[in-house]
Amino acid sequence: MSRQRSLGIAFALAVIAVAIGVVLSYSIHWFPVQASVQAKNTDRLYHVLVLASIPIFVIVVTVILYSIWQFHMKPGEELKDGPPIHGNTRLEVFWTAIPTVLLLGLVSYSFVVLHENEKKPARExxxxxxxxxxxxxxxxxxxxxxxxxxxxxxxxxxxxxxxxxxxxxxxxxxxxxxxxxxxxxxxxxxxxxxxxxxxxxxxxxxxxxxxxxxxxxxxxxxxxxxxxxxxxxxxxxxxxxxxxxxxxxxxxxxxxxx
Ligand SMILES: [Cu+2]
Known part of the structure; x- marks a missing residue:
């Protein structure tokens, strides 16, 4: 199977897995009823976190499974070593920058929700x-x-x-x-x-x-x-x-x- 074709299959399966995850996260009511203003804010935050987590989880698992599928050792290769690769600056900058932006975004949103939930109202x-x-x-x-x-x-x-x-x-x-x-x-x-x-x-x-x-x-x-x-x-x-x-x-x- 060509590299392009196997990548295409992995991508298609990943998209299906993301879709299943998103549908499950919405179709099942995971929490008790929302009886307070704070409950609604908290649940919205939870949904944002889940929506952000599902694709990331799927990307990580897809890369692992794809690597096992495509690059595993075949019979007779037991004594061979992998190619001598030393780092990839572009890839490393990429996989540091994206999680940083994502985490800062989610942390900021969590802070906003917590602040909103604890805010002192005019009357209480x-x-x-x-x-x-x-x-x-x-x-x-x-x-x-x-x-x-x-x-x-x-x-x-x-x-x-x-x-x-x-x-x-x-x-x-x-x-x-x-x-x-x-x-x-x-x-x-x-x-x-x-x-x-x-x-x-x-x-x-x-x-x-x-x-x-x-x-x-x-x-x-x-x-x-x-x-x-x-x-x-x-x-x-x-x-x-x-x-x-x-x-x-x-x-x-x-x-x-x-
Ligand atoms: Cu107690």
Whole structure:
């Protein structure tokens, strides 16, 4: 087979492989639903990375397989050596420059997406997150409740509003992860870390501790309820009322016994 013909076959197979890779990357839904603004940005970045990676992977594998096919040692050539080639400046400049440009482009785009995801919006609400072996609790400050601060085992967030989660741990390092929001941040004893997300889809989504924190790590799960602004206010109100009535009942009963 002529060199031109074998190169033609390799090129055709590479084009087919790229096409299959691109179709697979789009036709299969690899991720959970996109429930936040940040999830959409992150997934777009992922798709760009995949689209850039597929042709490069195919080029590398094609060159390897083509070389094995065309240049492998034939019977009787065992003692022969390869041709004495020393470098190829043009080729080396080429294969250094192209990956450099590509990497700088992808790194810059990743930086833009990360910056966009972490950008402080004009308006946001604060919710505290406490991690401890093996449960999450959430703190709603007076700026959110409009009254006394609220401590709850439930995470409710209003749709369309940016939430700044201030996270701290009572014991070991945990990681606060909401797959449907995509972002994840470590929860470290002694410091407060932050996580910013704007929910854009109503529903209930899992909250996961994503850092091995002890025997009950796999059970350290919770749920984020993304609700409308009105439902959020109603929930806060019901919790604050329930909390104050429990406190009142507690003081009454202790008063009765005392
Ligand atoms: Cu944990």
């Amino acid at each position: 609400i604060q919710i505290g997150v406490t991690g401890q072996q093996f449960a999450w609790t959430y703190q709603y400050p007076p700026s959110v409740t409009g009254g006394a601060p609220l401590n709850s085992s439930q995470l409710y967030v209003p749709k369309g509003e940016s939430v700044n989660f201030g996270m701290h741990s009572k014991d070991v390092i945990h990681a606060f992860w909401i797959p449907a929001f995509r972002l994840q941040e470590d929860v470290v004893p002694g410091i407060t870390t932050h996580y910013r997300a704007t929910a854009v889809r109503l529903g209930n989504y899992p909250v996961v501790c994503n850092l091995l924190c002890g025997l009950g790590h796999s059970l350290m799960r919770s749920t984020v309820h993304v609700v409308t602004e009105a439902q959020f206010q109603a929930w806060i109100k019901s919790q604050v009322t329930a909390g104050s009535s429990t406190a009142a009942a507690g003081s009454t009963s202790s008063g009765a016994t005392g």
